[in-house]
Each structure stands twice: as C-alpha cells, then as structure tokens.
Amino acid sequence: DGGITQSPKYLFRKEGQNVTLSCEQNLNHDAMYWYRQDPGQGLRLIYYSQIVNDFQKGDIAEGYSVSREKKESFPLTVTSAQKNPTAFYLCASSILRGTGANVLTFGAGSRLTVL
Amino acid sequence: GQQVMQIPQYQHVQEGEDFTTYCNSSTTLSNIQWYKQRPGGHPVFLIQLVKSGEVKKQKRLTFQFGEAKKNSSLHITATQTTDVGTYFCAIGGSTSGTYKYIFGTGTRLKVLA
Numbered sequence: 001d002g003g004i005t006q007s008p009k010y011l012f013r014k015e016g017q018n019v020t021l022s023c024e025q026n027l028n029h030d031a032m033y034w035y036r037q038d039p040g041q042g043l044r045l046i047y048y049s050q051i052v053n054d055f056q057k058g059d060i061a062e063g064y065s066v067s068r069e070k071k072e073s074f075p076l077t078v079t080s081a082q083k084n085p086t087a088f089y090l091c092a093s094s095i096l097r098g099t100g101a102n103v104l105t106f107g108a109g110s111r112l113t114v115l
Numbered sequence: 116g117q118q119v120m121q122i123p124q125y126q127h128v129q130e131g132e133d134f135t136t137y138c139n140s141s142t143t144l145s146n147i148q149w150y151k152q153r154p155g156g157h158p159v160f161l162i163q164l165v166k167s168g169e170v171k172k173q174k175r176l177t178f179q180f181g182e183a184k185k186n187s188s189l190h191i192t193a194t195q196t197t198d199v200g201t202y203f204c205a206i207g208g209s210t211s212g213t214y215k216y217i218f219g220t221g222t223r224l225k226v227l228a
Contacts, residue, residue: 031214042220050214090157096214106157
C-alpha cells in the first residue's frame with residue numbers, strides 16, 4: 001500500500017529538549033510538507049520541500065528545522081526554541097505538475113505534548 | 116501572502132438539515148481544493164475546482180467556485196452523522212511559482228441525531 005507514514009504517533013517531551021518527527025512516503029511524490037494544527041484550529045504551514053536537498057520556510061518556521069536528504073523522507077525537528085510546541089503535526093506530500101494544483105496526501109499525524 | 120477566510124467556524128445542525136461553509140479570498144485564485152478531517156483523523160482530499168463558476172457534485176455534497184474565482188462554497192444536503200468533521204478549503208499549488216498550500220481555518224460540523 002502506498003502512503004505516508006508518520007512516527008511516533010504520540011510523543012511527550014520535557015521543556016528544553018529537541019524532538020524529531022519522522023515522515024516517510026512511498027508514493028514517489030516530489031513535494032513534501034509539514035503543517036501544525038492546534039486544537040480547534042486550521043493547518044499552518046511550517047516548511048515545505050519541492051526537491052531533494054531544498055526546502056522553504058512556511059508561515060511559522062521559527063523554532064523548527066527540516067532536512068530533505070532523500071525523496072522519500074522529510075523529518076521535522078522541533079527545537080527548544082519553539083515556545084509553544086504542543087500541537088498535532090501533519091506531514092503531507094504531492095506530485096508536482098507544471099500547471100494547476102496538486103492533491104495533498106496526508107499522514108496520520110504526530111501528537112506532541114510538552115510536559 | 117495569500118490568505119483565505121472560511122466561515123462559519125462552527126456549525127451544529129440537526130440530522131437531515133442542510134449545511135454550507137464558505138471560503139473567501141481577496142485575490143483571484145487559480146484553483147481551490149476542499150478537504151475533510153474526521154475527529155481525531157487527518158485531512159482527506161474531497162475535490163478541486165479550477166474553472167470560473169464551476170459546480171461539482173459528490174452525492175449529497177455540492178461544491179461551487181465563484182464567477183470571479185475569489186470564493187467557493189461547500190453545501191451538504193440532508194446531513195448525516197457521517198458528515199461530522201472539519202471541512203477545510205485550501206489554495207495554492209503552482210500559482211505563485213511555488214507549491215505552497217494555504218488552508219482556511221476550517222468549519223467544524225457537528226450533526227445532532
């Protein structure tokens with residue numbers, strides 16, 4: 001089955017610790033995205049990547065870092081600089097067409113709680 | 116940057132009643148997408164609209180793209196408990212030369228049996 005796998009599903013972290021969320025896709029999609037969702041709120045874009053070894057900041061990149069060393073993988077690190085990291089993190093991917101929009105496929109998400 | 120406003124934020128309806136959510140943009144859009152997120156789940160793609168004035172139907176769901184391509188709506192006829200969830204519109208794609216998708220704030224639908 002093709003899809004996006006996010007791990008861990010649940011994660012608890014102490015203040016001051018960095019944590020890395022995994023996102024792997026076997027859809028052969030070019031682009032990958034990280035969104036943050038707070039309770040009862042919409043999705044806010046953290047980072048996105050259109051090609052290996054390249055990525056761009058989204059609207060709320062401060063306190064986060066990413067890498068794209070392989071097409072299939074786009075891990076997100078939540079650093080201690082992120083002031084309010086407790087949230088639901090969603091990874092997504094899409095193919096890239098020359099024109100028009102492309103459908104986003106989402107993973108099941110990772111719920112991070114800072115204690 | 117691009118923004119999209121979505122209303123209402125919440126909607127509670129009795130089962131069998133209709134429901135509509137709206138998305139509005141200050142700029143002309145090349146396309147708009149709609150997603151549904153069930154409680155505790157992740158967003159799932161529903162549909163994409165591209166043409167001015169376009170109307171698409173999926174069973175009890177009707178999607179419209181405004182003539183000026185600045186707004187869109189999702190209408191559900193005779194809601195069922197399976198319609199519960201949050202409905203998001205999303206804009207972006209290759210419009211600005213980058214593949215950046217911006218989501219509306221979502222409309223959370225609760226259906227009372």
